[in-house]
Amino acid sequence: MAPLKVGDSLPADVKFEWAPITDSDPTACGLPQVYDASKEWAGKKVVLFSVPGAFTPGCQARHLPPYIEKRSEFKNKGVDIVAVIASNDSWVMNAWGKVNGVKGDDILFLSDTKTFFSKEHGWPAGMGDRNGRWAMVFDKDGKVTYAENEKSPGEVDVSGAEAVLAKL
Amino acid sequence: MPPLKPGDKFPENVVFDWVPIKNQDATLAGSPQDYNASSEFKNKKAVLVSVPGAFTPSCQAYHLPPYIDQFDKLKKQGVDLVVVIASNDGWVMSAWGKVNRIEGNDILLMGDTKSFFSKNHGWDAGMGDRNGRWAMVIEKDGTISYADNESDPSKVTVSGVDAVLKSLQK
Numbered sequence: 336m337a338p339l340k341v342g343d344s345l346p347a348d349v350k351f352e353w354a355p356i357t358d359s360d361p362t363a364c365g366l367p368q369v370y371d372a373s374k375e376w377a378g379k380k381v382v383l384f385s386v387p388g389a390f391t392p393g394c395q396a397r398h399l400p401p402y403i404e405k406r407s408e409f410k411n412k413g414v415d416i417v418a419v420i421a422s423n424d425s426w427v428m429n430a431w432g433k434v435n436g437v438k439g440d441d442i443l444f445l446s447d448t449k450t451f452f453s454k455e456h457g458w459p460a461g462m463g464d465r466n467g468r469w470a471m472v473f474d475k476d477g478k479v480t481y482a483e484n485e486k487s488p489g490e491v492d493v494s495g496a497e498a499v500l501a502k503l
Numbered sequence: 504m505p506p507l508k509p510g511d512k513f514p515e516n517v518v519f520d521w522v523p524i525k526n527q528d529a530t531l532a533g534s535p536q537d538y539n540a541s542s543e544f545k546n547k548k549a550v551l552v553s554v555p556g557a558f559t560p561s562c563q564a565y566h567l568p569p570y571i572d573q574f575d576k577l578k579k580q581g582v583d584l585v586v587v588i589a590s591n592d593g594w595v596m597s598a599w600g601k602v603n604r605i606e607g608n609d610i611l612l613m614g615d616t617k618s619f620f621s622k623n624h625g626w627d628a629g630m631g632d633r634n635g636r637w638a639m640v641i642e643k644d645g646t647i648s649y650a651d652n653e654s655d656p657s658k659v660t661v662s663g664v665d666a667v668l669k670s671l672q673k
């Protein structure tokens with residue numbers, strides 16, 4: 336399917352795998368559950384960004400940390416949920432959140448291994464099953480207000496926290 | 504191909520995806536390189552352990568830590584190195600090593616995403632692309648002296664460090 340574009344709505348039945356962060360010890364494994372994004376995001380303003388892989392250089396060094404640092408700026412712009420997805424499983428995503436000092440549901444670390452949102456409604460990376468590097472914003476009515484994909488998954492530009500904040 | 508069994512030789516062209524651990528900060532991603540196990544294992548006694556996934560409950564709780572804790576006992580039995588593989592990539596394996604405080608070159612964690620050793624020469628988990636849970640001992644001349652697979656991948660018995668130690672003491 337074609338990637339979502341501005342004006343489209345979040346599809347029904349978008350599910351991710353989620354192991355909530357309940358402590359800060361990455362050697363204590365989380366408990367995976369299904370996260371029904373179509374339901375959970377109803378009536379909420381959501382920033383969703385996708386990365387090619389947890390613990391990988393580009394994602395770690397330049398993509399994730401600015402989202403963590405600017406979490407309060409997103410909140411000031413009315414964003415209820417910031418979520419990051421990758422094709423890693425939810426245990427790996429959970430551990431990635433923990434080693435980056437993320438607590439609770441400040442930023443949701445979700446695994447795109449259930450309904451393959453990036454492939455079906457976003458952009459793949461063109462590297463095996465890996466997710467592309469992109470960002471989308473969903474408004475409270477579920478409408479897409481921003482959807483941009485990096486031309487090169489090694490770069491962080493249109494999908495970065497700065498670019499998304501500038502559009503909010 | 505059928506899984507390797509005792510008496511078989513470790514095959515050529517076995518390559519893993521390795522991101523060497525150079526510091527203890529799991530937020531610093533390292534550089535991936537190919538690890539040619541067929542040449543690196545030459546003249547070494549190696550224990551190769553496969554797990555279904557980094558950061559997963561059984562692997563973390565019962566499988567990896569005992570290998571770390573009891574490495575000295577393995578060393579006394581002549582083991583030069585322990586290599587732990589999973590279907591995760593080298594970056595995830597490296598981060599898993601770091602949070603388990605692995606340092607040095609005795610225990611190496613690698614991605615089995617290059618030559619798919621577990622699928623081609625060991626056992627898979629029967630859960631998508633995941634590796635099975637098993638252990639092999641490779642002698643200095645490349646002969647397999649132990650190879651056993653968990654019949655239930657959520658259990659750690661024949662692939663655990665205790666079972667491997669027992670086989671080494673024979």
